[in-house]
Amino acid sequence: MLRKELDALTPELYIELRRKVEFEDYSIEDVTQALEKTLFSVVIYDDDVPVGIGRIVGDDRIVFFIKDVVVDPSYQNKSIGTAIMKALMEYIEGKACNNAYVGLMSTPNKEGFYKKFGFIERPTEKYGHGMVKFVNRNIDNS
Template sequence: MAYKVGFKAPALDEFANLRTQVKWQNPDDEILKTSIENSLFWVAVYDTDKLIGTGRVIGDGAMYFYIQDIIVAPSYQKQGIARLVMTHIENYLSSTCSNGATVGLLSAYGKESFYAQYGYIKRDGDVLGFGMCKFI
């Protein structure tokens, strides 16, 4: 099936609904709106007018880029939509990043091999140290 791919941010309510479908908590609307607007790049996948997948890049646009919110609606998973999103993100990064830039992401547990096919490596502590994060 052919889906429509766009490169602008989805509407706040669409994005919040997609996050809810995969059981992610949403911050209040103002925080979510600011987060959406401050992204560097978006991929939004639609089945007709229904948002079914997203992915975005955040960061400083020069040295550091971070892949965020690779989400596919549960009823559309395992149909290649995440791969479609990542292909567009990788194309953006290839055309935007300079030598020496760092691209990071946090993988959902068990999804590491999906990102490994794009060249992302697990930080196992040997060379780079372990990755860390803090949730507030």
């Protein structure tokens, strides 16, 4: 049975689920400090097993950035990502001012998933390319 817990994300859960999808690894100290700055998080459980996470960072009014929407590969395509995004968007809609900015960086080939929540791909005629820079990374940024 699936259940949702709000603001229940721990460093251990964060590291465990990100490893399952082969996302970048961070030290427990770095994750602990980062999660202290999280505005809101959600964890989806199957009984007592964490199967999905998501969090929001930002200023809690004008800028929100959705981060770390992760679903255990064995639970993907079961609407868990949708449940995570609905919880995150509900939080944002309750806090955001008029014209607030909500950003995210999609993993490759997942853009269509986020479009269902009203996100647009950039560039458009009005908005330029989204950009990113990695600090102290010794790999090709392409």
